[in-house]
Amino acid sequence: MDLEDIERIFEWDALIDQSSYYEILGLLEIADAGAIRKAFHEFAVSFHPDAFPEADEETADALRRVFQRGAEAYRVLARPDSRADYDLALAKGQLRLDSTIAPAPLARNSDIRSLDELCRSPGARRFAKRAEGLITAGDLTGAKRELQMALREDGDNPDLAERLDAIDLALYAMGS
Numbered sequence: 001m002d003l004e005d006i007e008r009i010f011e012w013d014a015l016i017d018q019s020s021y022y023e024i025l026g027l028l029e030i031a032d033a034g035a036i037r038k039a040f041h042e043f044a045v046s047f048h049p050d051a052f053p054e055a056d057e058e059t060a061d062a063l064r065r066v067f068q069r070g071a072e073a074y075r076v077l078a079r080p081d082s083r084a085d086y087d088l089a090l091a092k093g094q095l096r097l098d099s100t101i102a103p104a105p106l107a108r109n110s111d112i113r114s115l116d117e118l119c120r121s122p123g124a125r126r127f128a129k130r131a132e133g134l135i136t137a138g139d140l141t142g143a144k145r146e147l148q149m150a151l152r153e154d155g156d157n158p159d160l161a162e163r164l165d166a167i168d169l170a171l172y173a174m175g176s
Contacts, residue, residue, distance in 0.1 A: 001052050006059055012047070013062040020095050021073035021086060029087070033078065040074040044169045072096070115147070115163060124154035140171050 022029055025039040045051070047070060049063045076082045076097055086097050115128035127150035134143040147164045154160060 001054055001059075005052070006055075009047070009052075009059055009062050009066065012066045016066055016069045018095070019069075020090055021077055022090075024070050024073045025077065027077070031077075036074065036077050040070065040078075041169065043070045043074075048169070115150070115160070118157065118159045118163065119150055119154050120157065121154050124150040124157075124160070126150075127153060128160070135167075140167055143167055144171065 016024065022031070025036065025043055027035060027039050031039070044067070047063060047067045049055070049060060049067055052059070052063060055063060076086045082097065089097055115132050116125040119125040119128050127146045131143040131146035131150065134140070134146060144164065144167045147160065147167065151157060151160050151164060
């Protein structure tokens with residue numbers, strides 16, 4: 001991490017509370033779902049805390065604040081219903097959705113459930129347990145494959161899909 005990276009992180013941290021979700025992700029308000037996803041991938045590559053393991057505590061805190069706001073922006077803009085609510089709030093001058101309207105935030109460490117706990121069916125739990133083992137071993141590509149199987153087995157499971165997206169982001173950040 002060089003001085004330029006650190007300065008950029010603190011500049012973002014200073015401006016993040018005065019920025020709309022569209023500004024945070026560098027999007028026009030007419031952006032489609034693909035553009036939103038691509039913008040978040042680029043944002044995640046630039047600001048994911050795991051990309052800066054050597055950051056000191058102050059810089060790591062700033063990174064977490066910036067990344068959490070970017071993740072919040074993505075969660076709101078990626079869902080048509082919450083995006084519509086946000087667009088109305090933005091027209092009234094609100095830069096963020098309040099907690100009664102915004103989608104649930106990322107879980108805090110104490111609230112994190114294991115992959116198999118997110119699954120509803122026994123078959124999906126089997127794939128999820130294998131995925132956890134592969135993550136521990138550092139094989140994210142294999143973990144992605146197992147989570148895809150778990151998701152097929154479980155059907156519509158937004159929590160599991162969110163974890164799969166996180167693995168996709170990590171793979172993207174690594175250039176895989």
